[in-house]
Amino acid sequence: YIKGKNMEIILNKEDLLNGIKVVEKITAQKGSQPVLSNILIETVTSDRVRFCATDLNLSISHKIKAQVEKEGKITLSAKRLGEITAKLDNKPVKLSLNPETSVVTISCGKAKFELIGINANEFPRVFDEEAPEADEKSFEINKNTLIKGVKQVVFSAALHESASILSGVCFNIDSNTLEIVATDGNRLTRASKEINSKDDSAIFIVPSRTLQELIRISSIIEDEKVTITLKKAKICFSFEDVVFQSKLINGTYPKYQQLIPANNDKIVYIDREELIGTIERVCVMVNERTNIIKFSFNGSSLELSTDSPDAGSGKDFIDVDSNFEEIVIAFNYKYVLDSLKNMDTKKVKIEIATSLSATLFKPSFEDESKDDSYVCLIMPVQVR
Secondary structure, eight states: OBOOSSOEEEEOHHHHHHHHHHHHTTSOTTOSSGGGGEEEEEEEETTEEEEEEEOSSEEEEEEEEOEEEEOOEEEEEHHHHHHHHHHSOSSOEEEEEETTTTEEEEEETTEEEEEEOBOGGGSOOOOOOOOOOTTOEEEEEEHHHHHHHHHHHGGGSOOOSSOOGGGEEEEEEETTEEEEEEEOSSEEEEEEEEOBOTTOOEEEEEEHHHHHHHHHHHHHOOOSEEEEEEOSSEEEEEOSSEEEEEEOBOSOOOOGGGGSOSOOOEEEEEEHHHHHHHHHHHGGGSOTTTOEEEEEEETTEEEEEEEETTTEEEEEEEEOEESSSEEEEEEEHHHHHHHHHTOOSSEEEEEESSTTSOEEEEEEOSSTTSOOOOEEEEOOBOOO
């Protein structure tokens, strides 16, 4: 294991490509600093190298297997390195750095490329092994449980690119339960999951972009568990070989518990797949400016209708099981579809109070004692 700064490493092509895939989306596409669109490649031990990327809000580090001939580090364009690697034959790939020129020679079989890098010292020090902070908290959770909860709510976060509170997702950890909540002011979703929090409690707001990336990274990583670590203004998701961290959104999340009505007395049960299919048929004729579909409940029948002044109208019927006679209520159909597609039960339970008050969409379980902590609240639209 020779000391020296003219790094030389040999990697399996698939490992190299996978390593790039995990980190490349975190690079800054249009950064003021060119080094932010690069991946930092550095040797860690005689059989591991580390790839890092950051856009200064999100940062990721991924350790991968490699044969380290000489240690060293360099940053290379994520885009170019990814494109070159994808086209190489399925053979070992050798990266050799000339420290004088910062040029890395990539050789694989008979193919040879020279890629000009940027000195590793210009890369931000985002993953220096910091000592744990005094008030740091850590929680362990099953990866699939966390990802399911995140997918169930993240679509309800506001889409503004700013760091507004509503563009984030609220994590509320209390006595071994994790509640994940998102709202954009027109709808609110809440999912609740078991977590080993050692009875610690914490409330923090994670940007929705961070969670979209977490979903993407998790689909590539096979680990079963993930550790969530909270630092002052940062959150860190640690897997065996991948560490992903993000800035948190600063501020106080709305008191969402008070927004979820507890006594909507009009209850209706509908076959979930059938409702999705009916909405998808009828929405072809929706007014694209408003996206409104009218739900007209009448005993055991529900009529879904749309009309668009310049295009025409559409309607369809579906059988339902309800405890009330009739009500007409209208929704942005996209909100309803988002919530239905994130449930996995056969039936959905809809709880209504009036045609203008918050309506709840919940998965319906045969066994009533089963978890019904997932809820999607949607504000109806006034029908002229």
